[in-house]
Amino acid sequence: MPAIDIMSVSVIYATSFAILLVGYLAAISSKDVIRLLISLELMFGAVFMALIPLFSVAFLANTAFGIAIITIFTSSGELLVLISAITILDKQKKDIHTSAITIGGDRV
Amino acid sequence: MLLLSALVGAAVLFSLGVLLSKDNFYASLFMSITLVFVASVYALFDLQPVFVLIVFIFVGAIGIVTVALAATYRAAPERQFSWVWTLPVVITAFVIGFSIYRLTPQSAYSSTFEFELINFISATEPITEPLLLILFLMSLVVLLLLSVLKIGIGGTES
Numbered sequence: 001m002p003a004i005d006i007m008s009v010s011v012i013y014a015t016s017f018a019i020l021l022v023g024y025l026a027a028i029s030s031k032d033v034i035r036l037l038i039s040l041e042l043m044f045g046a047v048f049m050a051l052i053p054l055f056s057v058a059f060l061a062n063t064a065f066g067i068a069i070i071t072i073f074t075s076s077g078e079l080l081v082l083i084s085a086i087t088i089l090d091k092q093k094k095d096i097h098t099s100a101i102t103i104g105g106d107r108v
Numbered sequence: 109m110l111l112l113s114a115l116v117g118a119a120v121l122f123s124l125g126v127l128l129s130k131d132n133f134y135a136s137l138f139m140s141i142t143l144v145f146v147a148s149v150y151a152l153f154d155l156q157p158v159f160v161l162i163v164f165i166f167v168g169a170i171g172i173v174t175v176a177l178a179a180t181y182r183a184a185p186e187r188q189f190s191w192v193w194t195l196p197v198v199i200t201a202f203v204i205g206f207s208i209y210r211l212t213p214q215s216a217y218s219s220t221f222e223f224e225l226i227n228f229i230s231a232t233e234p235i236t237e238p239l240l241l242i243l244f245l246m247s248l249v250v251l252l253l254l255s256v257l258k259i260g261i262g263g264t265e266s
Binding site: 007039045065069074096 | 109112119120136146155157158161166169178242246248249252255
């Protein structure tokens, strides 16, 4: 299997951090829950990218693959729950803006 | 290294497209492309099982549902973004980045690591454990998807 040097690991971590930051910014600046869902998926993409160097450690490769599988499926499940929550919110409030959520959370 | 830089550069550029796009539909498309590029980095390092899982499960199932949802609710272009906070954020990011740059010692070693995924997926023995794990998790996602479909059709009244 191909090797990975320390420079590639640095590039991968920097990219992962950049995508995570973009996801955070998109989540903070979003006004509707669809944009929130998109930014969450972007954050999970950053997490997937941060897992790559874990595969390079020989005795951690199998654990890394297990972690990757569980991360992919649990994040998919979490996003499905969020999609169903968006559907319920639209059914009840007829609105998908975050301002429509008036119960729970902090008011700023 | 060049191919890796090109892939991660494209991923970052498309993720910036998510942030800058005003339409939810195009933002979700950019997000899907970013995730495909992230999966391509796995393929670059010969980790095809993870590439397949990300592209087919995460992008293929969840991403497409998100794109469909964003295409339904695409007329919500307004965002909350205060330009007043831009300068403090940039200054803080610069200070944090510079302090990390100064504090982190330069790496003295430059070694190469070998990817080893041969024990998890063996070519000779039947793959039972990862297959079982994937099957269980897949059934969990299918169950969740069924409940989402039930809610979408209108099963919340009962």
